[in-house]
Amino acid sequence: MSRWIVHLDMDSYFASVEQQAQPSLRGKPIGVTGKPTERSIVTAFSREAKRYPVTTAMPVWEAKKRCPDLLLVPGHPERYVETSRRFLEILKEYTVMIEVYSIDEVFMDVSQEAARRGGPVAIARDIQRRFRDALGPCITATLGIAPAGKAFAKLIGKRNKPNGVGLLRDEELPDLLRTTSVGEVCGIGPRIERRLNQLGIATLADLGTTSDALLRREFGVYGLFLRQLGLGRDPTPVIPYTEIPPPKSVGHSKTLPPEMRDVSLALLVLRELADKVAARLRRLGYVSRTIHCGFRTGILGPGYAKQATLALPSDDGETIYRACRSILDAIPVHPAEIALVSVSAANLLERGALPDALFEEDRRRDRLNGAVDTIRTRYGDGAIRLGTSLLLKPLPQHVGGFIQETWEFGPARGVG
């Protein structure tokens, strides 16, 4: 039985979904943003916009300079999540060996199904047809197929975008290895690429002829994986969605606009972030032992971060915030303003594995958190907030994400 790994990547995903949902945007260069301000970034460009020299995560001001006709569209996460859910439902009809790599990328192992469905290319074409019927003509996917593994399926898919199907046969592999620079392959980032280039390794074929010993000395165990890539093999298995690994950490960060960078306001934002992290921990059923907190003094300014271990694992916002304050106090920098704050909770334990709180004060706090969660589930995230949030009156006008989703992404919105 041949091994067939498929990489499916949705084309210009967020922009395509917006064009499908808003027909007046079709055929136009659009960029999807969080908020269409000059300070924001563009998270996705439509195919029409990609004819200009624009790249994902480019600042709005730069994108507009490079593509003067660019239409900025606020993103609608609920649309993307729903579309992903729908295309995954379709893919599940082909195989259970589906690894959800991101909201718009999936790996599939169709080795078992290929023979009875007319081969991997026939499966890929059928998936594209099903997507067209179920999701609409604007939402398309490119599929790369390779027996050599996930990295090569992704590589060949990238070369057949958009709305294409690429098949890399074993006999085509030597040519591909000779002509592909190491940085083009998934798994080799800019830093590793730079180090490989310094060693005189430019192409995958160069990597394949480099000794294990050298690669191991330079990159540790990862060097052995790199060598495999150089030999045209990616042994990484497709991990099916049914075996989702537990989260390693839960975190939130917020970039503050200039008028919100006063330290006292940034601390209020930090308190809200701690609350968000705690609420997510409770929803996922975890408690955290390690809190990581950091800030930046300018968008491109230096960043400072430290972590602290809690005396007892917690999923309480106040406890996480207090840990953050002690972390910040331990950082020997006292900035006049803060441009970005971040909080994350790591070293997670399942909540159910812990005994109930010993002290009445802690039990009371658990009950309070439970009641807040119930209210938010029933009436939305904005239904109950911290009293300190009232001090952040300008927040809804400037910083998104804290208020009930309807405020930022809901129906009462306009398109710029």
Next chain:
Amino acid sequence: MIRKVGQSIDALVVYRRDQPHPELHAFRWEGRRYEVSQTNFVHTEREGETIYLCYSVTSAGDHFHVRLNTRASRWTLEEMEMEP
């Protein structure tokens, strides 16, 4: 360009056994009937416990965003799309 409307409408809907959501066939707004020629996109939104089904539909070349409050079974015309 989007024009906000936010007005209650009458809706003619078909519930098909093999469809995940009801099909909007026509709606009446300000005394005029709009036949839906194309459903472009449907997604769900949640506000507290209320789930909304949000439809992007085309009628006679115009595009509309219509929302069903599944709790109250009420339809609202939220927005009209106009060429930017």
